[in-house]
Amino acid sequence: QVQLQESGPGLVKPSQTLSLTCTVSGGSISSGSFYWSWIRQPAGKGLEWIGRFSTSGSSNYNPSLKSRVTMSLDTSKNQFSLKLSAVTAADTAVYYCARETYYDILTGSWTNWYDPWGQGTLVTVSS
């Protein structure tokens, strides 16, 4: 079964760029009707959708973060990545990577769900 694992620095200084990678195992990042997504959760708060990227190059981002977010895929490494620039303390959160299914091949219809998820990685923005 497909598994996701986030990796990257746990501490980033204010104004710098947060960089995270999600490694996909048990399946190819290039196959299927999926978006590869990032979602974050500040401590004690709810989930916030950051954005998504597909192997076709299609991408969508949270309008509130769009100017600072870059996402990309590395199919040779079966990985996808997130870069968030000009970080502040408000960007401190657990960051999750997740696979979003957007088309159900069994029913031939558009759909939307997140599964699986990575275990999450805490990124703290502090000097």
Add this chain to the structure above:
Amino acid sequence: QSALPQPASVSGSPGQSITISCTGTSSDVGSYNLVSWYQQHPGKAPKLLIYEVTKRPSGVSNRFSGSKSGNTASLTISGLQAEDEADYYCCSYATGSTLLFGGGTKLTVL
């Protein structure tokens, strides 16, 4: 982008049923049958419970069910069990090809 409003907390006794609401607008919940629900235990990643408003993935108990009326989606948990105590989040596809999560609801099993 604001989170979809959910009640901050709900509670119920073992065996009872509870319902968690997720209030959207005509730009998200009201226009698309693309609402999903997730369960999150402390320190764990969210787990998919419901997708496309009412569908349950394989392996999810039939005690979990979803519905939608107008701009409001709902998750019902019947036959409450101690292990259901967790945070619950709705998620909806929204106009502009974005996704919105709910603010989350903490379920306490008394």
